[in-house]
Structure formats: C-alpha cells, structure tokens
Amino acid sequence: MKRGTLLRVALGTVLLALVLRPAWFAWVFAPFAPEGGPIIYERASLLSLSLSHLGLVALASTAATLVAVTLAILVTRPAGAAFLPLSRTITNMGQTFPPVAVLALAVPSLGFGSGPTLVALFLYGLLPIFENAITGLSTLPPATMEAARGIGLSRRQRLVRVELPLALPVILTGIRLSVVIALGTATIGSTVAARTLGEVIIAGLLTNNTAYVLQGGLIVGLFAVLIYDAMVQVEAFLFRRLGGQPSETSE
Amino acid sequence: MVPGMVALAAGLVLGLQLAWPWLRLAGAALGLAGLVWLVSQGAPALLVGAGDYARVSPGAGFWCLLVVLALLMADALSNLSPGPFTRAGLLAVVLALLALLLQSGVLSDLSIMQEYASRQDAFRDATLRHLGLAFGSLATAAAIGLPLGIVCHRRAGLRRALLPILSFMQTIPSLAMFGIMIPLLGWVGDAVPGAKAIGIAGIGFAPAFLALVLYSLLPVVANMIAGLQSTPPAAREAARGMGMTEWQRLIRVELPLGLPVILAGLRIVLVQNIGLAVIAGLIGGGGFGTFVFQGLNQTATDLILLGALPTVALALVSAIVMDILVELTRPIPEHTP
Numbered sequence: 143m144k145r146g147t148l149l150r151v152a153l154g155t156v157l158l159a160l161v162l163r164p165a166w167f168a169w170v171f172a173p174f175a176p177e178g179g180p181i182i183y184e185r186a187s188l189l190s191l192s193l194s195h196l197g198l199v200a201l202a203s204t205a206a207t208l209v210a211v212t213l214a215i216l217v218t219r220p221a222g223a224a225f226l227p228l229s230r231t232i233t234n235m236g237q238t239f240p241p242v243a244v245l246a247l248a249v250p251s252l253g254f255g256s257g258p259t260l261v262a263l264f265l266y267g268l269l270p271i272f273e274n275a276i277t278g279l280s281t282l283p284p285a286t287m288e289a290a291r292g293i294g295l296s297r298r299q300r301l302v303r304v305e306l307p308l309a310l311p312v313i314l315t316g317i318r319l320s321v322v323i324a325l326g327t328a329t330i331g332s333t334v335a336a337r338t339l340g341e342v343i344i345a346g347l348l349t350n351n352t353a354y355v356l357q358g359g360l361i362v363g364l365f366a367v368l369i370y371d372a373m374v375q376v377e378a379f380l381f382r383r384l385g386g387q388p389s390e391t392s393e
Numbered sequence: 394m395v396p397g398m399v400a401l402a403a404g405l406v407l408g409l410q411l412a413w414p415w416l417r418l419a420g421a422a423l424g425l426a427g428l429v430w431l432v433s434q435g436a437p438a439l440l441v442g443a444g445d446y447a448r449v450s451p452g453a454g455f456w457c458l459l460v461v462l463a464l465l466m467a468d469a470l471s472n473l474s475p476g477p478f479t480r481a482g483l484l485a486v487v488l489a490l491l492a493l494l495l496q497s498g499v500l501s502d503l504s505i506m507q508e509y510a511s512r513q514d515a516f517r518d519a520t521l522r523h524l525g526l527a528f529g530s531l532a533t534a535a536a537i538g539l540p541l542g543i544v545c546h547r548r549a550g551l552r553r554a555l556l557p558i559l560s561f562m563q564t565i566p567s568l569a570m571f572g573i574m575i576p577l578l579g580w581v582g583d584a585v586p587g588a589k590a591i592g593i594a595g596i597g598f599a600p601a602f603l604a605l606v607l608y609s610l611l612p613v614v615a616n617m618i619a620g621l622q623s624t625p626p627a628a629r630e631a632a633r634g635m636g637m638t639e640w641q642r643l644i645r646v647e648l649p650l651g652l653p654v655i656l657a658g659l660r661i662v663l664v665q666n667i668g669l670a671v672i673a674g675l676i677g678g679g680g681f682g683t684f685v686f687q688g689l690n691q692t693a694t695d696l697i698l699l700g701a702l703p704t705v706a707l708a709l710v711s712a713i714v715m716d717i718l719v720e721l722t723r724p725i726p727e728h729t730p
Contacts (some may be wrong), residue, residue, distance in 0.1 A: 240668025250694040326566030359572030
C-alpha cells in the first residue's frame with residue numbers, strides 16, 4: 143500500500159509538471175523531434191487543453207450517470223418491467239458500436255466542434271452505467287428486500303435507503319468504465335475539432351513530429367491511469383463502508 | 394412511391410401491437426422493406442435532370458425510421474428469445490438479403506454507393522486490412538493470453554501482480570497508446586537488423602497491431618482465469634478422485650466447463666478490436682478508419698459513412714456470432730427470463 147501511494151504521488155507530480163511546465167522536459171523529447179523542428183507543443187497551453195478535455199468528460203459522464211441511473215430505476219420498477227428485455231438488448235447491441243463510429247456518425251448530424259463530441263460521449267457513456275445499474279438493482283439479496291418490506295418501508299424509502307445503497311458499488315463500476323471510455327473517445331474528438339489533448343497527438347501525426355505524439359500520449363495516458371486508480375480507490379472505500387468483502391479481481 | 398408508403402405504415406402498425414411478437418417481427422421486416430423500396434425509388438426520381446454532379450443521400454427521416462424499425466425488431470426478438478440455431482438462421486437470412494440488396498444495384502444511385510463504386514479497390518484493401526488487424530490481434534492475444542491465464546490460475550502471486558498491470562494498460566486511451574507505440578517501434582525498426590524488412594516501423598500496420606494485442610490481453614487473461622475458476626468444486630473433487638493428473642483435469646474438466654466464459658472474453662476482444670482498428674487509420678495502419686478520417690478531414694459525410702457503417706456491421710455480426718458460440722458451449726443451457 144505504501145509503495146502504491148508513493149507511485150501515485152510520483153506519477154501525479156510528473157503529470158502536473160508535464161502539463162504546467164512542459165519546457166522542463168525538452169531534453170526528454172528532443173531526440174524524437176524532427177531536425178530543427180519544435181520540440182514542445184506551444185500552439186495552445188497544455189493546461190487549457192487538459193481542462194477542456196477533463197471538462198468534456200466530466201460533463202458527459204455526469205449527465206450520462208443521471209440519465210442512466212434514472213432509466214435503470216424506471217425499468218426495474220413493476221411499471222417499467224415491460225421494457226426490461228428491450229433495454230437489455232439495446233445495451234448489449236449498443237455497446238458493440240465502436241465509440242469512434244459513434245463520434246464519426248455524430249458529425250454529419252451535429253457538425254464539428256465540442257458539441258458532437260459531448261453528445262457522442264454522453265450517448266456512449268449511458269450504456270455501461272445503465273447496464274451495471276440494472277444488474278445492481280435487479281440482483282439484490284431477496285432476504286434484505288423482504289426485511290425492508292417487513293419493517294414497513296414504503297416503495298420510495300426502499301429504493302432510497304436499501305436498493306440504491308446496495309447497488310452503489312456495481313453502479314460505480316459502470317461509471318468508472320464509462321469515464322475511461324469517455325477519456326479515450328474525447329482524445330479522438332480532436333479529429334472533429336473538439337479542444338482536447340488529442341490535438342497534441344494529432345498535430346504530431348500530421349507533421350511527423352514524434353515528440354508531440356509522445357508528449358500528448360504521455361499526458362493523456364497518465365490522466366487516464368490516475369483517474370481510473372482514484373475511482374477504484376473510491377469504490378473500495380465505499381465497499382468497505384458497506385461491509386462487503388473486496389473482490390480479488392476488480393473487473 | 395405508394396407501395397413503399399403502404400408497407401411502411403402497415404409495418405409500423407403491425408409492429409406496435411402488443412400481443413404477438415412474431416407479428417411484430419414481421420411488421421418490422423415489412424417496414425424495412427418499405428423503407429428500402431422508398432429509397433431505391435426515390436433516388437433515381439430525384440436525379441432526373443439534376444445534372445452530373447448531383448448526389449442523393451438519405452436524410453434524417455430515413456435514419457430515424459431505420460432506428461425505430463431496428464428497435465422494433467430487437468424488441469420482438471428479445472421477447473421471442475430464439476434459440477442459438479434460430480438466431481444463426483435469422484442472421485444468415487438478414488446477411489443474405491443485405492448482400493443481395495447491395496449486389497442488385499437498386500441502391501446504386503445513392504451517394505454512399507457511388508463513393509463505394511469509385512473506391513472499390515481501396516475498399517477491398519481496407520476490408521482485408523481491417524479484418525487482418527482485428528482477427529490477427531485476436532489470434533495473437535489468444536496465443537499469448539490463454540497459456541498466461543492457465544499459469545495465472547495456478548499461481549495466485551503472479552495473478553495478483555499481472556492483472557492490475559493489464560487493467561491499467563487497458564485504461565490508456567487508444568490514441569495515446571498508438572502514439573506511444575510509434576517511437577517505440579520506430580526505434581526497434583532502426584535498431585534491430587532485419588526488423589524493417591518484415592514491416593516493423595513507427596508508422597503503419599505494426600504499431601496498430603501491437604497496440605491492439607496489448608489491449609486484448611486483459612479480457613483474454615481475466616476471462617481465462619475466471620473460466621477455470623468457475624469449475625464447481627464437486628466436479629474438481631470428482632476428477633481428482635478418479636485419479637486424473639493435473640493436466641488431465643485441466644484439459645478434460647476445467648477447460649470444457651470454463652469454455653463459455655473463455656469465449657465471452659474472446660467476444661469482448663473481437664468487438665473491441667474491430668472498433669479500435671478504426672483508429673489505426675490515423676497512424677497509417679489502414680482499415681476502414683482511413684475512410685472515416687479522410688471523410689472527417691474533407692467533411693464528406695458519405696465517406697465517413699463508407700468507413701463507419703461497415704465497421705458497425707462487422708462489430709454487430711461478430712458480437713451475434715460469438716454470442717451464439719458462447720451459448721452453444723454452455724453445458725447446461727441458461728434460461729434467461
């Protein structure tokens with residue numbers, strides 16, 4: 143655990159330095175830059191690109207979480223039960239759509255820029271959360287549900303005080319999957335002119351400047367790994383508080 | 394126009410009734426036929442006297458109706474929950490009809506088909522390249538990951554060390570992963586004699602292929618372990634009681650019982666790689682991504698569709714086929730409600 147914390151702090155520091163003081167790393171990237179070409183990406187500040195990237199992901203994931211959990215609650219109530227098989231089919235088939243294809247298909251209808259990227263991130267982000275929320279809400283221990291009914295909780299109280307807290311770890315796993323996919327898809331979003339860190343990588347690919355590619359790749363990769371790790375930690379913490387046994391493999 | 398409209402309306406009416414799922418399925422099929430008929434009749438009618446450079450492409454209404462009808466069909470099918478053989482049959486019929494439709498040339502007036510006609514050779518190359526990337530990386534990942542899974546199943550220490558590394562690797566956004574592969578393989582191509590000759594270079598097929606293999610390892614290894622661990626203790630005990638050696642138990646008990654879970658891992662990998670292979674288009678790796686990104690650069694919707702639609706279709710078909718395989722390998726059929 144100790145070593146893990148140390149590694150996290152180290153990686154976090156490297157990431158901050160890469161974003162805030164890119165010039166410090168000129169000597170690292172210099173061998174990859176073309177002869178006499180620029181080494182450090184300077185067309186836009188890396189900080190503003192990072193903030194815009196993370197902002198897009200946060201906005202899309204929050205909206206996706208709200209909508210997906212609401213929908214999952216609706217289809218697991220008796221009134222919405224007729225839609226349960228269909229929603230299972232939709233999430234199964236929908237997740238076979240490649241995120242890039244969703245992004246590419248959003249462009250003809252919505253145009254270029256951050257808008258279509260946001261819509262694509264939101265739509266695609268719905269599926270893992272929805273799927274996990276359905277699983278979480280429909281696989282609750284029957285004994286607990288019976289007990290909740292027995293002590294006289296109303297439907298709404300059962301939902302808020304029993305079902306949602308019990309399903310929370312599974313829902314959080316869905317949110318984590320969705321955020322990871324969103325981070326990756328947002329990177330590709332720069333091909334449709336969204337302001338994200340992918341811009342750095344794409345600029346490198348277009349000008350044959352491997353230094354840019356590596357710089358962008360490292361920043362995006364570190365962000366993804368650290369965010370993923372933080373979410374795993376939050377899940378483990380909540381799981382311990384709910385009194386569960388953490389599973390050995392966290393998939 | 395009229396027969397198409399009638400078929401579409403009749404299909405929607407049939408599709409919206411609640412009682413008989415088979416009729417809903419038929420309604421959706423009828424509606425789709427009407428939609429196709431309308432498009433095939435509408436395109437030439439619009440092109441009359443419109444000049445050589447005129448193009449016709451279906452508008453938002455077509456796509457909305459297509460989605461609605463597909464949803465109707467999905468709903469009917471999920472209510473019927475057909476067995477694996479019925480599903481395979483339905484898939485074959487749908488694919489045959491689609492092939493017939495594209496071959497017959499009734500849609501050739503649409504602009505996406507004209508894009509296709511002018512790029513037939515490039516399209517064939519892209520298809521082969523895309524399939525090569527997706528299936529090649531699947532095969533490589535299986536060749537590495539399946540034995541690795543068996544070893545991890547036996548040694549808990551290795552399992553605890555390896556799985557987190559693999560899952561972190563999967564978190565890295567694809568574009569970043571492809572980007573990091575470029576200098577790495579470029580260096581290998583320069584440093585190792587003979588590596589360039591077999592096509593290892595910073596740009597192109599090699600970095601895309603390697604990135605896909607790395608992404609595939611987690612689902613393959615994790616599902617292999619989960620599959621082997623899913624053997625009921627009683628079965629394992631019985632196998633030991635019969636005097637089977639460790640290898641015999643693995644081959645004759647644990648692997649057959651874990652097969653559905655292992656195949657489910659391969660399904661995840663295949664679908665994921667078909668999607669990720671699109672991004673190879675950005676680093677010169679070929680595949681349908683070439684069309685998608687060319688189209689995005691030129692704001693040519695038809696070119697985007699020419700790359701995106703086959704990818705989606707390929708992913709859907711492989712998901713359905715793999716699902717059927719998973720169900721066939723299940724020792725006791727699972728009854729889904």
